[in-house]
Amino acid sequence: MRCRCVPAVPARGPEYLAKNDFDFTVLVDDNYVERAGVSAWPTTWFVDREGYIQFVKIGTALKLDEEFSWRVEALREETTSP
16 A cells, blocks of 8 residues: 555645545544654655564655565565465
């Protein structure tokens, strides 16, 4: 799941997301960004099947698809290993 965490969503936020075909989930919670220790955008968490954060990527990457692909594959391999 791709998501974006924001401190508040404007009243027209859901309408804007739908109109522009954004396919990510927006997480909204009072002070969540601060409590989660997010200090830069974008911040991406790679979460295993049990809900634990295994990798954190802060900022962007030149080869974003490549990096994200190998991180996701690493998580998949962990869950299929004996």
